[in-house]
Amino acid sequence: xxxxxxxxxxxxxxxxxxxxxxxxxxxxxxxxxxxxxxxxxxxxxxxxxxxxxxxxxxxxxxxxxxxxxxxxxxxxxxxxxxxxxxxxxxxxxxxxxxxxxxxxxxxxxxxxxxxxxxxxxxxxxxxxxxxxxxxxxxxxxxxxxxxxxxxxxxxxxxxxxxxxxxxxxxxxxxxxxxxxxxxxxxxxxxxxxxxxxxxxxxxxxxxxxxxxxxxxxxxxxxxxxxxxxxxxxxxxxxxxxxxxxxxxxxxxxxxxxxxxxxxxxxxxxxxxxxxxxxxxxxxxxxxxxxxxxxxxxxxxxxxxxxxxxxxxxxxxx
Amino acid sequence: xxxxxxxxxxxxxxxxxxxxxxxxxxxxxxxxxxxxxxxxxxxxxxxxxxxxxxxxxxxxxxxxxxxxxxxxxxxxxxxxxxxxxxxxxxxxxxxxxxxxxxxxxxxxxxxxxxxxxxxxxxxxxxxxxxxxxxxxxxxxxxxxxxxxxxxxxxxxxxxxxxxxxxxxxxxxxxxxxxxxxxxxxxxxxxxxxxxxxxxxxxxxxxxxxxxxxxxxxxxxxxxxxxxxxxxxxxxxxxxxxxxxxxxxxxxxxxxxxxxxxxxxxx
Numbered sequence: 001x002x003x004x005x006x007x008x009x010x011x012x013x014x015x016x017x018x019x020x021x022x023x024x025x026x027x028x029x030x031x032x033x034x035x036x037x038x039x040x041x042x043x044x045x046x047x048x049x050x051x052x053x054x055x056x057x058x059x060x061x062x063x064x065x066x067x068x069x070x071x072x073x074x075x076x077x078x079x080x081x082x083x084x085x086x087x088x089x090x091x092x093x094x095x096x097x098x099x100x101x102x103x104x105x106x107x108x109x110x111x112x113x114x115x116x117x118x119x120x121x122x123x124x125x126x127x128x129x130x131x132x133x134x135x136x137x138x139x140x141x142x143x144x145x146x147x148x149x150x151x152x153x154x155x156x157x158x159x160x161x162x163x164x165x166x167x168x169x170x171x172x173x174x175x176x177x178x179x180x181x182x183x184x185x186x187x188x189x190x191x192x193x194x195x196x197x198x199x200x201x202x203x204x205x206x207x208x209x210x211x212x213x214x215x216x217x218x219x220x221x222x223x224x225x226x227x228x229x230x231x232x233x234x235x236x237x238x239x240x241x242x243x244x245x246x247x248x249x250x251x252x253x254x255x256x257x258x259x260x261x262x263x264x265x266x267x268x269x270x271x272x273x274x275x276x277x278x279x280x281x282x283x284x285x286x287x288x289x290x291x292x293x294x295x296x297x298x299x300x301x302x303x304x305x306x307x308x309x310x311x312x313x314x315x316x317x
Numbered sequence: 318x319x320x321x322x323x324x325x326x327x328x329x330x331x332x333x334x335x336x337x338x339x340x341x342x343x344x345x346x347x348x349x350x351x352x353x354x355x356x357x358x359x360x361x362x363x364x365x366x367x368x369x370x371x372x373x374x375x376x377x378x379x380x381x382x383x384x385x386x387x388x389x390x391x392x393x394x395x396x397x398x399x400x401x402x403x404x405x406x407x408x409x410x411x412x413x414x415x416x417x418x419x420x421x422x423x424x425x426x427x428x429x430x431x432x433x434x435x436x437x438x439x440x441x442x443x444x445x446x447x448x449x450x451x452x453x454x455x456x457x458x459x460x461x462x463x464x465x466x467x468x469x470x471x472x473x474x475x476x477x478x479x480x481x482x483x484x485x486x487x488x489x490x491x492x493x494x495x496x497x498x499x500x501x502x503x504x505x506x507x508x509x510x511x512x513x514x515x516x517x518x519x520x521x522x523x524x525x526x527x528x529x530x531x532x533x534x535x536x537x538x539x540x541x542x543x544x545x546x547x548x549x550x551x552x553x554x555x556x557x558x559x560x561x562x563x564x565x566x567x568x569x570x571x572x573x574x575x576x577x578x579x580x581x582x583x
Contacts, residue, residue, distance in 0.1 A: 068465060068491055069454065094450070094484070098466055101454035104416060110545030111415065113449045123549065129334045129446065135341065136550040180463040180493035183479075187487050195485055201582070223583075241504055242485050251448075256582045273557060277580055279573065285564075292557035295576045299565025307570025312583065315574065 003030040005085035006053075007076055007099065010038035010065070015047050018198060020155035022089045022148060023051040025118060027158060029087055033057065035079035035169070037064050037072060045164075052158025057082060061171040067179040069095065073102035074175025080107060082169050085143065087122065092147040093197070100145045110139025116152045130251065131274040149253070150198040196226040196243065201256045202272070204228030204245055208261015208282060208301055211238050215305035216260055222312040228252065228272075230262045246271035260301040264289025281305065318368055318473070319376045320361040320437045321426055322399065326383050326390040327351040327446040334446070340412040340541050341551040343446050345383075350390040353441030355397070355508035356501050360471055361439050362398045363506065371400045378403055378429060382410060382421060388524060395519035396511035402524035403429065409529055409536035414544035415447070419455035421539050424532040426460065437478070438498045442467055453500040463493035469504040 004026040008019055015023075026032035033055035034048060040058065048056060057079040064071045076099060080088050088103065090096040097113050104111035117125040123138045124146055138144070196202065203225045205216035213227070220227045228250075229243040245252055249271060257275035264280070264287055272278065273292065280293035281301045290296040297304055326348045328334045335344040358379065365375035379394030381387045382405040391402035405425045413421065426435060438460075443450035450466075457464030465471075468480035468491075478497060482489045483504070511519070529536050537543055563572060577583050 068463070068493075070458070070464065073458070094467060097450055098454040098464075101415070101451040102458040102464075104451070104545070105419070105455050105458040108545070111449075111451055112546055113451065127554070128448070128551075129336070129343070130330065130448075132334060132554055133336055134552050134554060135336070135548050137546055137548045139546050141545045178461055178463050178494075180465045180480075180491050180497065182489050183492050184490040185487050186489075188485075190486070197485075242483065256577070256580075273554075277582065278557070279576070281569075281573075285562075290562055291559050293562070294560035295573070296559065296562040297565055297569045297573060298562065299569045303567075304565055304570045304573065307568075308573045309570075311571050311574040312577075315578070315583065 003084060003086045004032045005080050005083045005088045006032060006034045007088065007090045007096075008034050008036045009072065009095070011036060011041065011044045013041050013043060015044055017155060018091050018150040020047075020051065021150065021153040022091065023048075023053065024155050025148060025153045026089055027052050029118060029120065029122070033083040033085065035076055037075065048164055049161045050157040052160065052162045053164045054162055055083060056164045056166040057169045058166060059171045060168050064171065066182055067176050068182060069098045070102055070179040071171065071175040073099045073106060075169060075171045076103050077106040078172055079169045080143065082167070088143065088145045090145070090147045092149045096147050100147050104145050107143045107145070108141055109143035109145050110141045111145045111147075112137050112139065113147045115146045115148045118146060118148075127274055130271070151200065151253075193220060194224070194226045196228055196245070196252060197250055199226035199252070199254050201225035201258075202228045202245070202252050202254045202275070203258045203260065204230065204262060204272075205233055205239070205260050206230035206262030207232040209233060209238065211236070213239050215302055215309070219258065219305045219309045222309045259289055259293070260305060262289055263287045264292070318365060318436045319378070319433050320364060320439060321378045321380050321429060321435055322354070322358045322361045322394065323422065323438065323440040324354045324358065324379050324381045324390045324394050325351045325444050325446075326381060326387040327444055330445055335553075336551045341548040342412050345386055348386055348389070350393040351441060351445050353443060353445060353503060354390070356503050356505050357439040357441050358394055358397055358399065359506045359508040360501050361437075362509070364437070364471075364473055376400050380405065380422070380425060380429070382406070382418065382425070384411065391524055392519060393511065395522045395524070396515045397509060398515060400522065402522065403527060404524055405527045405532070407529040407536070409540045412541035412544065413539050414546045415449055415451035415455055416545045417539040417543045419452050419459055420543070421529070421532070421534055422452070423456055423459040424534045425527060426456070428527065428532040434496065436495050437473070438496070440498070440500045442500050442502045450500070453498055457498040460498065463497045464499075465491050465493050465497060466500045468499055468501045471499060471501065471505065
């Protein structure tokens with residue numbers, strides 16, 4: 001019987017890399033079943049087989065997306081029961097964490113968020129207090145619920161493909177009875193850039209861009225990076241608040257973080273100190289950002305960034 | 318309206334923060350009212366003021382759970398304009414994870430709802446220490462209430478609320494009936510500073526202290542023993558040290574690309 005359940009919310013035409021990571025991690029912990037919400041495309045089913053999934057659950061109701069989180073949590077709790085799951089894995093998005101939160105109460109299960117690795121005995125590893133500590137934690141309950149950060153597992157198909165059976169799970173009525181209803185949803189214009197939270201490279205601008213994010217965006221595009229910003233820059237209205245990195249924004253842990261025109265106040269540092277490599281460009285040699293940068297340039301970002309962008313384009317030919 | 322705002326006393330992120338003791342709990346010296354909770358309090362004050370304020374019977378109750386120092390978060394809330402303060406404190410609560418915290422807070426909220434029922438529970442989007450953002454959703458699940466999280470705007474009309482939520486790729490409008498649990502982001506408003514009048518007025522406001530016995534919670538269900546997760550090890554990350562610093566002499570952009578190439582990051 002499967003003992004790991006992975007939640008896949010609206011997979012679309014192809015599974016995201018972060019989902020493949022969850023499936024790979026799941027397989028290292030036991031037999032893996034998935035609970036899917038939304039349409040199940042044929043290509044997605046084929047990928048699930050490649051990744052050795054032993055069972056696929058689908059909800060009896062099609063309207064889970066109309067409610068805020070609780071309907072999905074109720075469905076997932078029922079699926080965890082059907083799968084006999086000892087571990088439930090979800091992605092670490094705000095919605096993933098909230099589903100995990102409600103699921104934990106429904107299953108009397110400990111919830112651990114922001115997980116970067118899981119040992120075979122279920123011990124989860126994470127980073128806390130804005131990256132200043134790494135901790136090991138485990139659930140003391142029969143079932144554990146883990147939300148796993150992207151980019152920490154290399155996706156690998158199973159050595160032997162599986163032939164999972166699909167079954168339907170009845171969604172409990174109490175998941176929708178008192179739920180908040182989503183009455184409108186507008187898609188934002190897609191930037192074509194990677195998501196900030198999962199990006200391998202982030203280029204961030206601060207007060208020093210003085211209203212012009214052009215050089216930051218152009219360097220980001222040359223590198224295939226996401227664009228981030230300090231709170232000073234988002235509060236000034238120079239860029240959307242979605243781009244904010246830091247204590248009250250997003251915590252990112254990319255391979256490379258390029259900070260341009262950001263002094264590096266502690267809240268900003270808190271948002272990015274788990275980045276593997278930090279590059280800083282700032283006119284002010286006294287900026288605290290230089291205390292933690294692997295490569296620091298004392299200079300004007302309006303000279304340095306465009307020159308770097310041109311050079312990258314040239315080398316990539 | 319009767320609004321409960323959850324406020325947390327957290328270590329000030331301006332200073333180094335530490336995990337201490339057997340359970341690796343956060344050292345709460347140098348603690349302040351969590352910055353993100355100020356937005357929840359401001360949202361509550363605006364809802365109350367729009368309905369005639371305290372004179373018209375609107376209550377904004379600041380509730381904090383924690384050791385003796387947590388009363389400071391309640392005091393600051395009273396200075397900002399909360400009408401009442403409640404401090405849930407009991408030695409058995411130490412080391413509670415999100416599940417145990419939500420259990421105790423749910424019991425405290427039920428207790429405060431005897432007599433006049435609670436219309437709304439407001440919280441920040443996350444605490445700035447634990448950073449899990451699990452508690453609002455777990456509280457809603459335990460109380461059987463709708464949750465509306467990460468609200469960047471909030472209006473209440475009669476028994477219904479409407480909120481806006483912004484995700485990376487979409488924005489949503491959400492509706493729920495009251496009572497409900499709502500967490501708000503730092504985009505919802507600009508929290509006020511306590512003024513002199515507020516600070517003086519706060520001295521006359523009462524702070525009720527509640528223990529687990531008062532709210533009918535078995536101490537075995539909270540704290541380290543009642544938590545569903547346990548921290549087994551914690552290691553302080555070595556501080557980052559500065560690397561190479563250069564001054565731009567007209568070719569720093571090229572040197573930057575050389576560095577990226579050497580690090581295999583291109």
